[in-house]
Amino acid sequence: MSPVDVAIVGAGPGGLSAAEFLAHSSLSVVVIDEQSRPGGQITRQPPRQFDASDWLEGKIYANQKALLQRVSNLEQIQWRPDTCVAGIEESASGNQDTGSYQLLLDSPDGASLLSAKAVIVTAGCYDMPICFPGWTLPGCMATGGIQAMIKGQQVVPGDQIVFVGTHPLQLIVADQIIQAGGKVSEIVFVQNRRAIFGSVTKLGMLLTHWTKALHLAGVLRRLAKAGVPITYGHTIVRAIGDQKLEKVELSKVSNSGTVNFDSTRTIDCDCLGICFGFLASSELLRQVGAECKWSPHGGGWVTVVDEWMRTNKPRIYAAGEVTGVAGAESAILGGAIAAHALCEDLGEVSNGRNSKAIHALSKRYSNEQRFALFLRQTSAVPDSLVRQLISKDSIVCKCQDITFGQLHDLLSELPYRIDSNSLKLLSRVGMGLCQGRYCSYYVNKLVCWTNNASEQSNCPFTAQIPIKPILIGSITQTKGTKF
Amino acid sequence: MALRKISNAKRGTPIFVIIDGRKVRAFEGETIASVLLVEGVRTFNRSVSSKPRGPYCGIGVCFECLVRIECPSTEMPLTPSRWARACMTPIQAGMAIKTGFRAAEYPLIHGPTNESR
Numbered sequence: 001m002s003p004v005d006v007a008i009v010g011a012g013p014g015g016l017s018a019a020e021f022l023a024h025s026s027l028s029v030v031v032i033d034e035q036s037r038p039g040g041q042i043t044r045q046p047p048r049q050f051d052a053s054d055w056l057e058g059k060i061y062a063n064q065k066a067l068l069q070r071v072s073n074l075e076q077i078q079w080r081p082d083t084c085v086a087g088i089e090e091s092a093s094g095n096q097d098t099g100s101y102q103l104l105l106d107s108p109d110g111a112s113l114l115s116a117k118a119v120i121v122t123a124g125c126y127d128m129p130i131c132f133p134g135w136t137l138p139g140c141m142a143t144g145g146i147q148a149m150i151k152g153q154q155v156v157p158g159d160q161i162v163f164v165g166t167h168p169l170q171l172i173v174a175d176q177i178i179q180a181g182g183k184v185s186e187i188v189f190v191q192n193r194r195a196i197f198g199s200v201t202k203l204g205m206l207l208t209h210w211t212k213a214l215h216l217a218g219v220l221r222r223l224a225k226a227g228v229p230i231t232y233g234h235t236i237v238r239a240i241g242d243q244k245l246e247k248v249e250l251s252k253v254s255n256s257g258t259v260n261f262d263s264t265r266t267i268d269c270d271c272l273g274i275c276f277g278f279l280a281s282s283e284l285l286r287q288v289g290a291e292c293k294w295s296p297h298g299g300g301w302v303t304v305v306d307e308w309m310r311t312n313k314p315r316i317y318a319a320g321e322v323t324g325v326a327g328a329e330s331a332i333l334g335g336a337i338a339a340h341a342l343c344e345d346l347g348e349v350s351n352g353r354n355s356k357a358i359h360a361l362s363k364r365y366s367n368e369q370r371f372a373l374f375l376r377q378t379s380a381v382p383d384s385l386v387r388q389l390i391s392k393d394s395i396v397c398k399c400q401d402i403t404f405g406q407l408h409d410l411l412s413e414l415p416y417r418i419d420s421n422s423l424k425l426l427s428r429v430g431m432g433l434c435q436g437r438y439c440s441y442y443v444n445k446l447v448c449w450t451n452n453a454s455e456q457s458n459c460p461f462t463a464q465i466p467i468k469p470i471l472i473g474s475i476t477q478t479k480g481t482k483f
Numbered sequence: 484m485a486l487r488k489i490s491n492a493k494r495g496t497p498i499f500v501i502i503d504g505r506k507v508r509a510f511e512g513e514t515i516a517s518v519l520l521v522e523g524v525r526t527f528n529r530s531v532s533s534k535p536r537g538p539y540c541g542i543g544v545c546f547e548c549l550v551r552i553e554c555p556s557t558e559m560p561l562t563p564s565r566w567a568r569a570c571m572t573p574i575q576a577g578m579a580i581k582t583g584f585r586a587a588e589y590p591l592i593h594g595p596t597n598e599s600r
Binding site for chain 1: 484485486487488493494495496510511512513514516517520521525526527530531532534535536537538539540541542543544545546547549565570571573
């Protein structure tokens, strides 16, 4: 592919927003995404071959749908769907200020290199896994995964569906199942009712974000009408089944956060939606050398950016969930801010209203960030809960089938301090196909519990090229070898 | 059991795929994961220690949904099969899907494999 001025990694709300602004400049822009169609997760589209007339109804999605529609029709934007950015390197030639970046792309036609002057990474996030015994049984799914199946494939993945977690997304997805003609057995929140709804009555937050509050009210109304029970102050403690999920065991959680393993209820369940928050997909940014920091409730290892979405790498910007999980509206604003900053940094004359426009964007961005912080506080997973749910036989590294007990024993035998990377070398944790995405949260906690140190003191697994598995055949330029 | 939402969703052209030797009718545009779930298949592959595994994240991040696929192709007759993420791979007419394998049982074949689209 010929060199471009700007490569945008991720076609969700953040990337689309950046693309929309840049389309009005003279810069050449390509938007790259692993999925077949743009939209990210929140506006995940069904395949072209489908005709889903009621896809994503609801006023709350109107802004995001409109953005997707507008950008999809922009002729100035180039698209590379079904393509993974496996890594970014600085070009060998040229100095830091005027150089460019080489992106390694993996697509069905094989791997290729793309040269770009600047890169905006809006790679989003993924559901945070919580390890309790049995979490890897077929049928246990990330709530985001259930949502992806409904939005993207019009499939409801079970008929005895139970949701458990701390994040209100589970209400949204349960509502989507009801609207799709499916059934939800129960929705379980770890927090007590007051912890969630007590804080919702903060009038200021309610008024400023009234569309969100209104949508939630509608969701709760529909769930009540469908007779879906919502339970508070309980947690999943075990997923039970022989070859697949058959039942889940729930226990009461006291107001102080203590799990009462004696107060247990078992219910039939063929599909469990696990909903404890999200982790930032920051691997690509970390791989290219962008600074990151640990955010315990905002997505784990998130990318550090200034108020203009610049990372510490020249002409590399990050916006949306990779900078801290904050939702689609925040990503839209962040993407636009990043695009403005990029135009300024490349000496591109923007439409002249640059500083005024950015000021307005920044104000709205701060507003959305405030809501995000409030949501984080409401749905935070306490460290004590993580500790109580894990047991010796809980699998921490699902790719290598390494249990918490095995890691714990290994760590207790070591006479010296350790970090994530050395634990990986000793135990194989993080060496599987998910490349540590599903164990890093636990590994970080485990290392810090062992060292009796703060979670910020550790480091993530070193992100290397390729940041997702790539077939050798793809690199040798042979057709049709995308993983 | 998983179900296809039937109200207000018109699917693509019906096509046939083969799941573990069984001919199954599905629709263009569906992913392997959708078809397997709707057909009641839960074990997509087996882990290193042979535990059953199925789709988790639905967006191509977790690699739990791997299945073996074989696509008819005249271009690459020597290496007809490969691993694929079921949630990220759309079905094609005549695609043969095999479930329940451990990664170690089926060595990853390097070199040319079939087109996924």
